[in-house]
Amino acid sequence: MPLDPARTVAELKQLRELTGDENGAQRVAWTETWESARGWLREKLAGLPLEEEIDEAGNQWWTLRGVSERELLIGGHIDSVPNGGWLDGALNVVAGVEVMRRLAEDGEPELTVRLVNWADEEGARFGRSLFGSSAAAGSMDDQVELRQRHDADGGVLPDVLAACGVELDRALEARSQLENAAAYLELHIEQGPVLESMDLPLGVVLGTFGVERHQVTFTGQAAHAGSTPMDKRRDALAGAAKLELEIREIAKRTGEGAVCTMGGVVTKPGIVTSVVETAECLLDQRHLDATKLAEMLSNAEAASRRFAQEEDVEVSWERIWNIEPILFDEALIELADESIREVAGKSHRLPSGPLHDAAEVARAGVPTVMLFVQSLRGLSHTKLEDTEEEHLELSVQALDRLADKTIARVAAG
């Protein structure tokens, strides 16, 4: 069976029909719709000489035995955010199905090839992203906290997972899945505007940004809005406002894709008749270079202290979460570049702002690379998410070529 990229597009539409509604994709992990998407995927692969397995973290694996026990992994996630797009995550599992068909038809591959559908990449229901891949990578270290997590309806994480056959306490046993992994490939929509602005269908991902996430709290003094002269105020919001403008300058000065976002500010008492006493800011900073990321953070800290002094308020920092930049494998980046040039003429290398399952796999020491396909208007996590069908087809071809090149390289090495 030769590769049929148009079939991938048709199957993605089928999946959209089956698991979406007028508001978009509804394949939230650990729900019935998600289970039905997993069942759909199983049907697509039925009839191929593959072994299916669901690991301790709920990841769904299909294995095509090859000459060698060493494995090429192709992975994506079929779960979506609520009211999500039709391509985020699903593109790679469905494209992976097509590559598996082609490989199975060609006879026993040099390497064992496995397709993985990671469980709960989005973390939409419990606020914990990359669940299945972090378990397989062995980097999941928050099980105590996960035990307490609940969804909007009060469902507790361990119970909801148990209903899907996953025991939280055993999730880390999924680590054994990566034991023979020699390479990991993931195709994903870009979810940003870069490739479209360059008029390129495909790009190679260099790695995922490191992230520093902090709560920055400015503390002043609540005081009557009418009786407190302007020069006597200790206005916490003034410090926060200055910081919000400064982080944009910090990102601009740092460059190379640097991004800084103040995603929220909560002010207290938060009434129109009072000067703001506390302003709690949520700050997110990202860069592909660890040194630059650390610099951006210390620049923001220094600026916040300066503004606090200027406004006669206090400032404190608390880290919410961080992750180091994760760089993909240089040799695989070359092969990915080659594959893209073969199918689309021109390639481009870019970092990924969003995290992906690939970051967890790379963190576990498996040589990894990702391909991005252009997203129209850079939109994702919305029903407006889209990619031209012609570009989707090119992406399936590029993934297929990359799979072959990777097999050849690993088998030769």
Ligand SMILES: [Zn+2]
């Ligand atoms: Zn995704």
